[in-house]
Amino acid sequence: MTKARSYKLLCPIARALDRIGDRWTLLILRDLHAGPARFSELQRGLTGIAANLLTERLAKLADDGLIEKQDAGHGTTVYELTDLGRQTGNVIFELAMFGGQFKPEVPTIRPGNLRTVATTLGAAAKRVPTDDLSFRAELRVDGEAIDLQVENGTINARYSASANPDLIFTTGYEALLAMSEGEMEPNVFLRDHADLDVKTPGKEAEFLMLMTRVTDLLTG
Amino acid sequence: MTKARSYKLLCPIARALDRIGDRWTLLILRDLHAGPARFSELQRGLTGIAANLLTERLAKLADDGLIEKQDAGHGTTVYELTDLGRQTGNVIFELAMFGGQFKPEVPTIRPGNLRTVATTLGAAAKRVPTDDLSFRAELRVDGEAIDLQVENGTINARYSASANPDLIFTTGYEALLAMSEGEMEPNVFLRDHADLDVKTPGKEAEFLMLMTRVTDLLTG
Numbered sequence: 379m380t381k382a383r384s385y386k387l388l389c390p391i392a393r394a395l396d397r398i399g400d401r402w403t404l405l406i407l408r409d410l411h412a413g414p415a416r417f418s419e420l421q422r423g424l425t426g427i428a429a430n431l432l433t434e435r436l437a438k439l440a441d442d443g444l445i446e447k448q449d450a451g452h453g454t455t456v457y458e459l460t461d462l463g464r465q466t467g468n469v470i471f472e473l474a475m476f477g478g479q480f481k482p483e484v485p486t487i488r489p490g491n492l493r494t495v496a497t498t499l500g501a502a503a504k505r506v507p508t509d510d511l512s513f514r515a516e517l518r519v520d521g522e523a524i525d526l527q528v529e530n531g532t533i534n535a536r537y538s539a540s541a542n543p544d545l546i547f548t549t550g551y552e553a554l555l556a557m558s559e560g561e562m563e564p565n566v567f568l569r570d571h572a573d574l575d576v577k578t579p580g581k582e583a584e585f586l587m588l589m590t591r592v593t594d595l596l597t598g
Numbered sequence: 599m600t601k602a603r604s605y606k607l608l609c610p611i612a613r614a615l616d617r618i619g620d621r622w623t624l625l626i627l628r629d630l631h632a633g634p635a636r637f638s639e640l641q642r643g644l645t646g647i648a649a650n651l652l653t654e655r656l657a658k659l660a661d662d663g664l665i666e667k668q669d670a671g672h673g674t675t676v677y678e679l680t681d682l683g684r685q686t687g688n689v690i691f692e693l694a695m696f697g698g699q700f701k702p703e704v705p706t707i708r709p710g711n712l713r714t715v716a717t718t719l720g721a722a723a724k725r726v727p728t729d730d731l732s733f734r735a736e737l738r739v740d741g742e743a744i745d746l747q748v749e750n751g752t753i754n755a756r757y758s759a760s761a762n763p764d765l766i767f768t769t770g771y772e773a774l775l776a777m778s779e780g781e782m783e784p785n786v787f788l789r790d791h792a793d794l795d796v797k798t799p800g801k802e803a804e805f806l807m808l809m810t811r812v813t814d815l816l817t818g
Contacts, residue, residue: 389714391628391690394697399621408611465699468692470611476689477614494609 397442398466402427402435404473407459407466410445412496412524412537414458423493439463471501478502478595493537496524499592500535506591508533513581516540518548528588544578545585564593617662618686622647622655624693627679627686630665632716632744632757634678643713659683691721698722698815713757716744719812720755726811728753733801736760738768748808764798765805784813 398404402424409415409423421432436457439445444463450456459466474497495517509531516539517524525540527533540546553571556562562571568586576582618624622644629635629643641652656677659665664683670676679686694717715737729751736759737744745760747753760766773791776782782791788806796802 390694390697390700390718391714392625392697393700394693395621395624397700398693398696399624401615401619404615404619405612465696469689469696472688472692473614473618474610476618476685477610477612479685480610480613480617494611498610 394469397444398469400435402431403439404470406432406435406439407444407463408470408497409493410457410459410463411467411470411500412493412535414448414450414456415493415537416450416454416456419493420457467501470497471504474498474501475505492519492522492524495519496535496537499524499526500533502592502595503528503533503535503588506588506595508588511584511588513544513578513584514540514542515581515585516543516546518546519554520551528584542577544576544581546575546577547585548573548575558593564590614689617664618689620655622651623659624690626652626655626659627664627683628690628717629713630677630679630683631687631690631720632713632755634668634670634676635713635757636670636674636676640677687721690717691724694718694721695725712739712742712744715739716755716757719744719746720753722812722815723748723753723755723808726808726815728808731804731808733764733798733804734760734762735801735805736763736766738766739774740771748804762797764796764801766795766797767805768793768795778813784810 398407405424406420409420415423417432417436420436421427421429424432436445440447443460444466445457446460447455448458508528511528512530513528515526517526522537523539525534525536525538525543527535527540549567549572553562553567557564557567557571568574574582574585618627625644626640629640635643637652637656640656641647641649644652656665660667663680664686665677666680667675668678728748731748732750733748735746737746742757743759745754745756745758745763747755747760769787769792773782773787777784777787777791788794794802794805
C-alpha cells in the first residue's frame, strides 16, 4: 500500500488512486461521509472486513491526511473526515451514480448500519433540484436514524438523529428494499409501510418531492 | 475478483466498486478514455503491470460489459470502451480533480504513452468554460500526438493524430513537466520550449485560453 510508485506527468488520476484506489478504503470513506464513526461501527458496517485490515486502512487514511481521530467524550474515539477527506465526496458521488444502474446480483442482506443510505441519499440529492425545498427530516429505519437537512439548495444527510426535525419518516428495511427494487409501488409503500409524523405543517410535500426526485434519479 | 458479494440496500457505491474498485482497472479505464488501444499499448502505458494481470483485468472489464474488442484492421485487435464503459468518465474525472492537488512524491518518469495526458486534459477541460471556444488542435509531445477538439461547449481529447487541425502545438516531455510542476514560467515554456504552428489564423488565442484555464484549474 505505502511503497513509492512511479508517477506520470500530469497524472493526478494515479496520484488519487495511491490514496483512495482501494475498495475497502472507498467503502470506509463512504461510511464516514455519513458522519464520524467509531471503529466498531465501521467494522459492523463493512461486512467481511478483518479488524487488522480496517486498522491498516484507517492508518493509511490518517497518514494521508484524509481522516483524523477525535475524542467523542465518554472515553470514546471516533474517526472523521478532514477537509481533505471531504473532497473525496465527488468521487463517492460519481461511484454512486455509476453503480446505481446495476441491480443487486445476489440476495440483499440487512446492512450492519444505514450509513450507506445516508451517503447515497446525500450524493443523489446533490444531482436533483432542491432550490424550492427547505426542511429537516429524520428518517428512521428499523430504529436507526438519518438526519436530512435541505436548505438554500444544499443538502446534508448524516447518520444521526435530527434536532427539531420538521418531520419524522419511519419505515422498515424490508419494505424500503422492496420499494427501491421496484417490487412495491411507492404509493403502497407510503400507505402501508411508512409513517410520516409531521411536526411542521406542509413540509411533508417538500420531503416527498425530494424523495421522488432522488428515487427517479437512482432508478431511472 | 469475481466471487459473489453481499450487497447492501441502496448501495450503488458497492456495486460500482465491484466493477471498477480496483487500481489497475481504473488505470486501464483511464487509458481507454483517451481512445482504443492495443494490448501492447496498454501494457507499455501501465508501468509495472504483469501481462497475466492485464489479461485478467481486461477479461473482467469485458465480462462486465465495460469494454469490448474491436478488429482494427491489419490483423490487429484493440480494446475500446462500450457505452457503459464511457459512463465511468465522471468517476475518472473526479479522481483527476482530487488527485490534481497532490505533488508527485517521487521523481517523475517518462510515461510509456501520453494517454494519461489526453484523459486528464479532457477531464479537466470539462470543468472550465469552453462555450467561447471552437478549434481542433494537435498536441505533439516527443513525437506522440493528442487530438483535441473543442466545439459547442463540448471537448474531446484523444490519443491520436488530428485530421486537419487548426493548429499544431509541439513540445517536449521534460519542458511540459517542468511547467506543469511550477518550475518553469508558462511564458518561458511557450517562448523557448514550444512551437505553435497555426493553420487557421486566430485559433492560437482560443487554444491558449483553454490551456490557461485548464492549467489554472489543475494547479490552483
